[in-house]
Amino acid sequence: MYLKIIRRSLAKMHDSYLIYILSCSFAIGIFSILISLTNNKIMKHDVSMWRTSLMPIVFSLSLVFAVSAFIYMAYVGGFFIKQQRHEFLTFQKLGMSKITITIIGFLQTLVIQFLAWVLGIIEALIFQKFFGMLLLYLMHVRINFTAYLRVNSLITLLQIAGYAIVAFSLINAVRTYRIVRNNKPKQRKVNFWLRIPAGTLGIVLFVSALAVNISMFASFEDYGFNGYTDRIVIQIIYILFGFFFGTYLIYFGFLPVLLTILQKIKRLSYSGLNMFSFKYLKGRLKRNTSVLWFVTELSAMALMLLTVCYFGYQLIYDNYHSEYPFALTANSDTVDDVRDTIKNSKTKVKKEYHSKIKTTLVSTLDPSGHIYVQRPASFMSYSEYMRLPDKIRASNPYINPKQFMRIGFGNDETFGFSDHKVEWNVKGAKKITTRKNGSSFPYGGGMFAGSLMIVPDKYYKNLPTKVTDTFYGWYFKHGDKLSKEQVKQLDKHRYAYIVNVEAKSSLEDSTLTIKKYNQARMGENDYIQSGFVRQESAKRHLNQIVGFFIFMITIFSIALLIALGSVLTLRILLRDDHEWRQLRTLKKIGVSNREIRSIVLSENALTFVIPIVFAIMQAYALILLADNGARPLRNEFIMIVVSYVILYGIIGIITYLISWRSVKRRIN
Amino acid sequence: MQIIVKNIAKDYGKRLNAVHAIKDISLEVKKGEFLGIMGPSGAGKSTLLNMISTNERPDHGQVIIDDIDMTQLHDRELARYRRNKMGFIYQSFELLDSLNVKENIILPLALNHANKKLIESRVKHLNYLLNIEKLSKRNVDDLSLGQRQLVSAARALINNPEILFADEPTGSLDSKSATILLNYMQVINQRENATILMATHDAFTASYCSRVVFIKDGTIFSEIVNSGEREDFFEQIINMQRTIGGGSYFNVSENN
Numbered sequence: 001m002y003l004k005i006i007r008r009s010l011a012k013m014h015d016s017y018l019i020y021i022l023s024c025s026f027a028i029g030i031f032s033i034l035i036s037l038t039n040n041k042i043m044k045h046d047v048s049m050w051r052t053s054l055m056p057i058v059f060s061l062s063l064v065f066a067v068s069a070f071i072y073m074a075y076v077g078g079f080f081i082k083q084q085r086h087e088f089l090t091f092q093k094l095g096m097s098k099i100t101i102t103i104i105g106f107l108q109t110l111v112i113q114f115l116a117w118v119l120g121i122i123e124a125l126i127f128q129k130f131f132g133m134l135l136l137y138l139m140h141v142r143i144n145f146t147a148y149l150r151v152n153s154l155i156t157l158l159q160i161a162g163y164a165i166v167a168f169s170l171i172n173a174v175r176t177y178r179i180v181r182n183n184k185p186k187q188r189k190v191n192f193w194l195r196i197p198a199g200t201l202g203i204v205l206f207v208s209a210l211a212v213n214i215s216m217f218a219s220f221e222d223y224g225f226n227g228y229t230d231r232i233v234i235q236i237i238y239i240l241f242g243f244f245f246g247t248y249l250i251y252f253g254f255l256p257v258l259l260t261i262l263q264k265i266k267r268l269s270y271s272g273l274n275m276f277s278f279k280y281l282k283g284r285l286k287r288n289t290s291v292l293w294f295v296t297e298l299s300a301m302a303l304m305l306l307t308v309c310y311f312g313y314q315l316i317y318d319n320y321h322s323e324y325p326f327a328l329t330a331n332s333d334t335v336d337d338v339r340d341t342i343k344n345s346k347t348k349v350k351k352e353y354h355s356k357i358k359t360t361l362v363s364t365l366d367p368s369g370h371i372y373v374q375r376p377a378s379f380m381s382y383s384e385y386m387r388l389p390d391k392i393r394a395s396n397p398y399i400n401p402k403q404f405m406r407i408g409f410g411n412d413e414t415f416g417f418s419d420h421k422v423e424w425n426v427k428g429a430k431k432i433t434t435r436k437n438g439s440s441f442p443y444g445g446g447m448f449a450g451s452l453m454i455v456p457d458k459y460y461k462n463l464p465t466k467v468t469d470t471f472y473g474w475y476f477k478h479g480d481k482l483s484k485e486q487v488k489q490l491d492k493h494r495y496a497y498i499v500n501v502e503a504k505s506s507l508e509d510s511t512l513t514i515k516k517y518n519q520a521r522m523g524e525n526d527y528i529q530s531g532f533v534r535q536e537s538a539k540r541h542l543n544q545i546v547g548f549f550i551f552m553i554t555i556f557s558i559a560l561l562i563a564l565g566s567v568l569t570l571r572i573l574l575r576d577d578h579e580w581r582q583l584r585t586l587k588k589i590g591v592s593n594r595e596i597r598s599i600v601l602s603e604n605a606l607t608f609v610i611p612i613v614f615a616i617m618q619a620y621a622l623i624l625l626a627d628n629g630a631r632p633l634r635n636e637f638i639m640i641v642v643s644y645v646i647l648y649g650i651i652g653i654i655t656y657l658i659s660w661r662s663v664k665r666r667i668n
Numbered sequence: 669m670q671i672i673v674k675n676i677a678k679d680y681g682k683r684l685n686a687v688h689a690i691k692d693i694s695l696e697v698k699k700g701e702f703l704g705i706m707g708p709s710g711a712g713k714s715t716l717l718n719m720i721s722t723n724e725r726p727d728h729g730q731v732i733i734d735d736i737d738m739t740q741l742h743d744r745e746l747a748r749y750r751r752n753k754m755g756f757i758y759q760s761f762e763l764l765d766s767l768n769v770k771e772n773i774i775l776p777l778a779l780n781h782a783n784k785k786l787i788e789s790r791v792k793h794l795n796y797l798l799n800i801e802k803l804s805k806r807n808v809d810d811l812s813l814g815q816r817q818l819v820s821a822a823r824a825l826i827n828n829p830e831i832l833f834a835d836e837p838t839g840s841l842d843s844k845s846a847t848i849l850l851n852y853m854q855v856i857n858q859r860e861n862a863t864i865l866m867a868t869h870d871a872f873t874a875s876y877c878s879r880v881v882f883i884k885d886g887t888i889f890s891e892i893v894n895s896g897e898r899e900d901f902f903e904q905i906i907n908m909q910r911t912i913g914g915g916s917y918f919n920v921s922e923n924n
């Protein structure tokens with residue numbers, strides 16, 4: 001008997017069940033893949049970021065993913081129970097006990113969930129090889145991805161599956177019970193007059209948040225960004241608040257009121273189907289307010305995250321290019337060995353260059369701006385700097401022979417602080433104050449113990465220091481062709497020597513000495529001078545990390561998109577009996593299929609277009625904030641929005657087709 | 669002939685437990701005729717009306733109205749034809765509960781993009797005639813069955829249909845409202861030469877018709893033509909009902 005009822009309802013609503021099962025199994029599939037990646041040998045040992053392992057990231061991402069997937073599945077699971085409200089109530093009227101009906105709800109969900117998990121795990125088994133290969137391909141790692149779901153991850157997965165199936169079924173049982181307990185739907189009739197002030201407030205909040213945002217952006221452009229002052233923090237809080245609640249109030253108040261007004265204008269509403277469709281859409285809108293809001297805010301968040309992630313990826317890429325504007329470098333100790341190695345390989349040298357540098361002690365304010373620290377720093381004369389290949393100087397600001405320019409680490413320059421004031425007290429020489437800041441090290445950041453200062457020739461000549469060196473750099477055609485063996489040989493010269501700082505209270509008393517490199521006896525005041533820097537190895541790491549980010553971003557955005565899309569889809573497909581009856585009645589009094597289709601279409605458009613428009617507006621405004629002038633995020637944003645809109649549009653169109661198909665089936 | 673029905677048949681359900689709602693019915697209706705369709709419950713009256721009114725397509729046969737084969741028309745032309753020329757009073761009313769009474773009534777005119785003045789004057793006229801002015805702003809859900817029936821009649825009549833399909837139009841009405849509605853139907857039938865097809869159980873209602881066909885188990889059983897004398901016609905109908913059998917009120921009372 002139960003089975004029969006369940007089978008019938010499965011057959012009746014196969015469209016929505018199918019969507020549910022597919023989207024759940026998709027979530028489960030991705031989750032399984034993430035779990036299998038966490039346990040994968042290659043991911044554990046062979047692939048690492050510059051310093052840390054990628055494992056914690058994968059792990060925390062799968063945790064985030066699991067939590068969101070759980071919420072999503074629990075939420076979406078409720079649709080089926082809601083959809084069967086009427087039937088459950090009829091069962092009750094026919095004398096079935098509440099417990100029996102609750103058990104039916106429970107068993108139904110159990111079946112569906114079971115199917116979803118089976119499908120999801122199968123999906124994972126099929127696709128994990130593919131995803132693993134994709135990941136490694138994106139990371140430019142040339143190892144074969146040995147894909148298999150290890151026994152212990154499979155067991156974890158099955159355990160999770162078991163718990164999840166029971167949990168979701170219980171949740172739905174509770175939902176079923178609540179339907180049969182108080183069999184009148186809670187008719188929360190919101191007074192129309194409440195919607196008018198609410199809608200007005202919503203518009204005011206949203207528009208004012210937008211205005212504050214734009215004015216903030218404008219002031220950044222005029223005066224520059226001076227850190228997060230209290231005022232700015234308050235403004236940002238206001239903006240977030242305004243967008244968040246403004247959007248809800250607009251959905252709750254403004255849009256229904258707008259439709260009501262349209263409906264009151266007889267010239268509009270007395271023409272064609274408008275009279276019906278305005279009211280129908282209003283009813284749908286009122287019932288879906290929270291879902292639309294939820295989707296809007298999540299989409300806005302997703303858009304911002306994606307843009308920032310993409311921006312971060314670009315940043316890494318740019319940093320890499322400014323840190324490695326060469327193929328191979330060496331210092332005076334290692335130049336002969338390096339040159340021999342190059343000669344013995346098939347590498348074609350395009351250009352070789354060198355420059356003299358001096359190293360001495362400087363004291364500068366540490367980043368907190370309160371304590372002076374003494375560090376070694378390198379100096380290069382203006383004329384040596386100008387002799388360097390143009391390519392190296394290209395991303396640094398222009399200087400004249402009388403100016404100083406600091407070339408430093410850190411991302412502050414990239415964020416547009418290029419006229420950040422730098423003050424250096426130099427041992428035995430004049431204090432340097434400059435606002436010129438570059439980021440492109442002529443021989444790569446790795447070759448310098450600290451920052452590099454480009455100084456006028458005269459200053460360089462008079463700089464008293466015992467520590468001098470000459471750096472050499474090469475460009476190659478098509479990268480270097482060093483063999484593994486040669487790289488191993490070269491690695492012996494990785495560390496040329498150590499610069500030891502003995503700091504005294506006065507800079508002039510402090511000393512700087514050169515020592516032989518000895519790993520065992522490295523002290524806190526020892527700075528390593530690299531013997532050579534090779535671009536190829538950095539390139540590998542870069543490719544790995546970039547590939548990894550692309551992979552994660554893609555998976556996450558696709559998952560999010562599908563989740564949000566399916567929520568909307570289910571929402572559209574979920575029609576009450578009385579809504580069905582209305583559509584059928586329309587057909588009976590002479591409304592053509594085409595006109596009914598146009599109602600379905602505008603319903604779809606309303607559900608999909610409104611959230612995406614509001615999400616883009618919010619995301620754009622906040623992106624403006626993150627983008628304080630120096631590097632416009634706009635292009636990245638546009639690219640991401642366009643792809644988002646396209647994917648969203650595809651989901652919207654599919655939903656429309658499914659929705660129309662099911663309507664057509666029922667009205668004819 | 670305005671309506672020609674040729675050998676139509678309609679089955680419901682799948683092969684094993686199929687219901688032959690209409691088996692083989694042919695029928696001709698002249699323009700301006702007031703045709704009654706009678707028969708016991710489940711005889712296929714509503715199904716026949718639905719098929720003639722092109723609401724459902726027959727499995728076999730043709731329905732030709734004004735020399736157009738309705739079974740061949742596309743959905744869009746059909747919809748246009750239906751709302752320009754036809755009016756429907758359904759047995760289950762088929763009102764839209766999201767709209768109020770007035771909006772329900774004017775919907776057919778609005779669908780035709782009629783101008784506002786015409787809409788207002790028509791709705792006023794019908795409200796007055798059927799005595800439902802007071803309901804105008806009410807919600808359909810709150811109406812009594814009889815009130816709903818009047819509203820659905822008003823909606824069917826608002827665009828002066830050439831052909832009116834009425835399925836049990838007086839089933840839920842008190843005798844006064846029923847008489848008013850029937851009189852009005854007679855008026856449009858006689859003055860505006862509208863064709864009316866009406867299904868009913870009720871001999872009194874049927875006595876307004878110019879001809880009544882009796883159907884039973886999906887086929888035409890017999891047919892009576894109104895000679896002009898209302899009383900005689902009424903008697904004839906009751907006799908025929910008795911012959912057919914089936915749960916008519918008059919049948920039961922006469923047997924007692």
Ligand SMILES: Nc1ncnc2c1ncn2[C@@H]1O[C@H](COP(=O)(O)OP(=O)(O)OP(=O)(O)O)[C@@H](O)[C@H]1O
Pocket residue numbers: 680681687688689707708709710711712713714715716759
């Ligand atoms: N949509 C449907 N699906 C299945 N069977 C149907 C459907 N509509 C009608 N029937 C069946 O077709 C037969 C004729 O039904 P119909 O509604 O035409 O009878 P009727 O003469 O109008 O009866 P009543 O006097 O009760 O209105 C009945 O046996 C009915 O059960």
Ligand SMILES: [Mg+2]
Pocket residue numbers: 713714715759835
């Ligand atoms: Mg009937």
